[in-house]
Amino acid sequence: MIAHSVDDPLYYLHNFRQVLLWVEQRYADLLDAQEQAFIRDFLALGAPAQALLVRMVMRKGELFRSDRLDYAEIGDPQAALQPLLALGWVGEPEQLSLEQLFSLLRKDELASGFAGQLARPRAAKGDLLLQLQPLELSPRPLSQWFELPPVGILQWRLQPLCDRMRLLFFGNLYQDWSEFVLADLGLLRFEQVAFSVDSRALQRRGDVDVAMALHHCGQRLELGEAPALILPALDDLQVDNPWLARRLGRLLFALGQQCERLGDWALALAVYARSSHAQARIRQVRVLERSEQWQQAHELALALAAAPLNPLETQALQRMLPRIARKLGGPPQPRRRPAPLELIELNLPREQAALGVEEAVRQHLAQAGGQAHYVENTLFNSLFGLLCWDAVFAPVPGAFFNPFQAAPQDLHDADFQHRRSDHFAACLGRLDDGSHREAILACYAAKQGLQSPFVFWPMLSQTLLEQALACLPAAHLKQCFLRLLQDIRNNRAGMPDLIQFWPEQGRYRMIEVKGPGDRLQDNQLRWLEFCAEQGLPVAVCHVRWSEAA
Known part of the structure; x- marks a missing residue:
């Protein structure tokens, strides 16, 4: 794949087109009807509409002020927008929450629109939100928030689809479109490796669904949701792809760590037992220690010591076993002396x-x-x-x-x-x-x-x-x-x-x-x-x- 120079104002569009063509060529058998139609319809659009869409894809979130979709290289934003509206890819959001309004509108626009409901309309923007939240105002269309909306709000509706395209191309969702920009600038240069048919990270459509499910569960954990609420989403996943199995193991380990922080020892043990992470077995012993289940901790530690998976386990068990033995009332255990330094x-x-x-x-x-x-x-x-x-x-x-x-x-x-x-x-x-x-x-x-x-x-x-x-x-x-x-x-x-x-x-x-x-x-x-x-x-x-x- 050839990166385009940032001297070309439409470099981001050229890169996005190449991603779609790459995905279409290498993953045609994994694409569903909506994804195939998106690639076909996108490539049939004029350059201004394509460029505006890519600008929205690359920006954060799915909601945009219409007056901030103005780019010199695109020209008239309204003309570029019309084909996207006609396809239903962009449209007015059906409803907006109070918090979404505050993320999109300026302080003066909010103070004017909510003037009759604010005790202190000249306060800071954050304070304005605090004044309104106790009113428990329900989400509603923009026209019902304001008689005369200060600006149009547009919603980009195909972000999940573009996330799947990004997943198929990069093989993950932690890399984003900025990789192209950095490559274009020459800040990141990569070894070129030959790709074969079996080089794909995802081999079946089910793999795509599993990868997206793991990503969403990871996001829920980052947002502070309780592990007990997230784990059911993982129970029915069929994971026989080694790449996805590694990701599942890491996610389960992270969930186990959160269970430990919450003091939910039983759930932590169950989650670690399902994880393939290199430290999951040691964490099980540690959980048994922390919950003062000394006998079970000793039995598991002895079993692990008989066949350690890696030097990290060996080192940890050399410390754990004497400590656990003391808790069980056994004689002091001599520690192995390290080589002199x-x-x-x-x-x-x-x-x-x-x-x-x-x-x-x-x-x-x-x-x-x-x-x-x-x-x-x-x-x-x-x-x-x-x-x-x-x-x-x-x-x-x-x-x-x-x-x-x-x-x-x-x-x-x-x-x-x-x-x-x-x-x-x-x-x-x-x-x-x-x-x-x-x-x-x-x-x-x-x-x-x-x-x-x-x-x-x-x-x-x-x-x-x-x-x-x-x-x-x-x-x-x-x-x-x-x-x-x-x-x-x-x-x-x-x-x-x-x-x-x-x-x-x-x-x-x-x-x-x-x-x-x-x-x-x-x-x-x-x-x-x-x-x-x-x-x-x-x-x-x-x-x-x-x-x-």
């Missing part, structure tokens, strides 16, 4: 606190020799992303289905690596034969600025890259990359803050920095333990601020 204790002048603790330590280390950089999670992720670019962006079925994807859809799936095993074997094999440096530098030059789930372009300078490739042993990189692939969601965070290079000696050291009162987080502890076990040089630096002498 190199510790650095620094007293730095208090005035350096303004730099931030990481930068203060970086400058201190740089004065002591070597090249110190603040990298946190960016360096090793970027090196992995550059070396394994071809594997990450391999045209695996169901991974890419639109030209605006920064990452494969199955990035966090358990079989992500397995589905690309040959590609990853070839990429990681370069660490064994020594060709990784050349491959990483070539990718750095060829893919500069393209969106990637791993490569942090703003942080990755040529100098940092050259020093890293000179000082980081291939064997160390391979161990880190393999760990990353074990659990991408959790393992691509928690890496040490700083890295120090001695290029002349070909060595390095990673440093996790902690200021006064700060403590190591769980994902950081897991990375530090991994580094210690694999022999990667790492230290923890504790900083205290000292007063000037």
